[in-house]
Amino acid sequence: MSNVLAGSEKGEVSAYGWAARDDSGILSPFHFTRRANGDNDITLEILYCGICHTDLHFARNDFGMSIYPMVPGHEIVGKVTKVGGKVTKFSVGDIAGVGGSVGSCGSCSECSEGFYVYCPKMILTYSARCHDGTVTQGGYSDNLVVDQNFAVLIPKSMPLASTAPLLCAGITVYSPLKYHGLTEPGLHLGVVGLGGLGHVAVKFAKAFGMRVTVISTSPSKKKEALERFGADAFLVSRDQQQLQDAVGTMDAIIDTVSANHSIQPLIGLLKTRGKLILLGGPAKPLEVLAMPLLLGRKMIAGSAGGGREEIQEMINFAAKHNITADVEVISMEYVNTAMERLEKNDVKYRFVIDVANTI
Ligand SMILES: [Zn+2]
Ligand SMILES: [Zn+2]
Structure with a gap:
C-alpha cells in the first residue's frame, strides 16, 4: 500500500x-x-x-x-x-x-x-x-x-x-509524422536507427498505412525490422550500392540517431520536396551541402515531443492499433x-x- x-x-x-x-x-x-x-x-x-x-x-x-x-x-x-x-x-x-x-x-x-x-x-x-x-x-x-x-x-x-x-519515445515520433502530414497511406518513410524511437516509428508509420524502409548501419537488424516490426524494406547505410538504388525514393526520413553521423546521404534518398526530420541530437555540428537541398526544395527539420491533446490522441491511436514499445x-x-x-x-x-x- x-x-x-x-x-x-x-x-x-x-x-x-x-x-x-x-x-x-x-x-x-x-x-x-x-x-x-x-x-x-x-x-x-x-x-x-x-x-x-x-x-x-x-x-x-x-x-x-x-x-x-x-x-x-x-x-x-x-x-x-x-x-x-x-x-x-x-x-x-x-x-x-x-x-x-x-x-x-x-x-x-x-x-x-x-x-x-x-x-x-x-x-x-x-x-x-x-x-x-x-x-x-x-x-x-x-x-x-x-x-x-x-x-x-x-x-x-x-x-x-x-x-x-x-x-x-512514442510522442517523439508520432508528433512530427502528424505535423508534417506523414500519415497518408502509400507515402514512403525512411526510419534511421532501429532503437527505442525507431522501432516505435515503424509501428506508427505502418499503422498509418505508409511504406517504411529502415535505414541502419547494422545488417543484423534486417530480420527484426522486416519480420518483427513489419517494415517493407531495409537499407544498410554503409552499402553504397543500396544507397544509390534508393536515391530519390522517399517522401520523408525520420532520423532517430544521436551518435555523430553524416546526413548528406539521407538527403539524397529524399524525393523532391522531401523532408529530413531530426529527432536525435548528435554532439557535433552537422555538415550539409546546400545545393542538393536547393535543387530538390528539400527541408531539414527538428522535433522534440508533442502537444497536450496530441499525446492523448497518440495514446488513443496506439490503444486502437495495439501499438506499444x-x-x-x-x-x-x-x-x-x-x-x-x-x-x-x-x-x-x-x-x-x-x-x-x-x-
Ligand atoms: Zn525521453
Ligand atoms: Zn508558454
Missing part, C-alpha cells in the same frame, strides 16, 4: 526513488519530498517508468544542466491516488501517463495551442526548477505529484509496462546495469523499470 499521503504538516508528499548524485551518473536510493497535491494536481503511485536515452545524458551531466541529486525518468505510468479540488480530467483509480514536461508558462503562443513542450519556460519532468523554486524529480520513484494538464489518461486495457515508453522489464536495483547496457545500445528495445513491485 502506498503511503503517498504521509508527509510533513505542509502536506508535502514523502517520496522514495533512485537518484544520481554527481556526473558519474550512478544511481542510488534517495528519500525526498514532493509538493503537496494542489487544487489542479493529481498524485500518482508510479507503476512503471521507461529508461530514455536522455536519462543517461542527464544523469551524467552531458548537457551541463543537471541538478543533483537527480531522480531521472520521464516515461511514467501510474495509478491516480489523489486528485485536487479542481481536477476534472482524472478520478482516483485512473491510470495516468506523464512524459517529458510538467509545467510551462501557460500564456505564450505555444502554450495556448497546447504545445507546452516548445514553451520557452517549459519545466522538465526532472532536473528543472519549478515556479516555486523546488527542483523537479522524475519517475524512478514511488510517486509523483503533477498538474492534471501535464498528464494523460491511459486506457486500462493497455499493457502498462510497454505503454510507458510511448510517453516520450518492445520492452525489457527490469527491477529498480538493475538500473545502473541497464544504463551501462543502454550506452552500448544493448537493449531490445526499451528498458522499463517495474517500479511498484521492485522499489
Whole structure:
C-alpha cells in the first residue's frame, strides 16, 4: 500500500526513488519530498517508468544542466491516488501517463495551442526548477505529484509496462509524422536507427498505412525490422550500392540517431520536396551541402515531443492499433546495469523499470 499521503504538516508528499548524485551518473536510493497535491494536481503511485536515452545524458551531466541529486525518468505510468479540488480530467483509480514536461508558462503562443513542450519556460519532468523554486524529480520513484494538464489518461486495457515508453519515445515520433502530414497511406518513410524511437516509428508509420524502409548501419537488424516490426524494406547505410538504388525514393526520413553521423546521404534518398526530420541530437555540428537541398526544395527539420491533446490522441491511436514499445522489464536495483547496457545500445528495445513491485 502506498503511503503517498504521509508527509510533513505542509502536506508535502514523502517520496522514495533512485537518484544520481554527481556526473558519474550512478544511481542510488534517495528519500525526498514532493509538493503537496494542489487544487489542479493529481498524485500518482508510479507503476512503471521507461529508461530514455536522455536519462543517461542527464544523469551524467552531458548537457551541463543537471541538478543533483537527480531522480531521472520521464516515461511514467501510474495509478491516480489523489486528485485536487479542481481536477476534472482524472478520478482516483485512473491510470495516468506523464512524459517529458510538467509545467510551462501557460500564456505564450505555444502554450495556448497546447504545445507546452516548445514553451520557452517549459519545466522538465526532472532536473528543472519549478515556479516555486523546488527542483523537479522524475519517475524512478514511488510517486509523483503533477498538474492534471501535464498528464494523460491511459486506457486500462493497455499493457502498462510497454505503454510507458510511448510517453516520450512514442510522442517523439508520432508528433512530427502528424505535423508534417506523414500519415497518408502509400507515402514512403525512411526510419534511421532501429532503437527505442525507431522501432516505435515503424509501428506508427505502418499503422498509418505508409511504406517504411529502415535505414541502419547494422545488417543484423534486417530480420527484426522486416519480420518483427513489419517494415517493407531495409537499407544498410554503409552499402553504397543500396544507397544509390534508393536515391530519390522517399517522401520523408525520420532520423532517430544521436551518435555523430553524416546526413548528406539521407538527403539524397529524399524525393523532391522531401523532408529530413531530426529527432536525435548528435554532439557535433552537422555538415550539409546546400545545393542538393536547393535543387530538390528539400527541408531539414527538428522535433522534440508533442502537444497536450496530441499525446492523448497518440495514446488513443496506439490503444486502437495495439501499438506499444518492445520492452525489457527490469527491477529498480538493475538500473545502473541497464544504463551501462543502454550506452552500448544493448537493449531490445526499451528498458522499463517495474517500479511498484521492485522499489
Ligand atoms: Zn525521453
Ligand atoms: Zn508558454
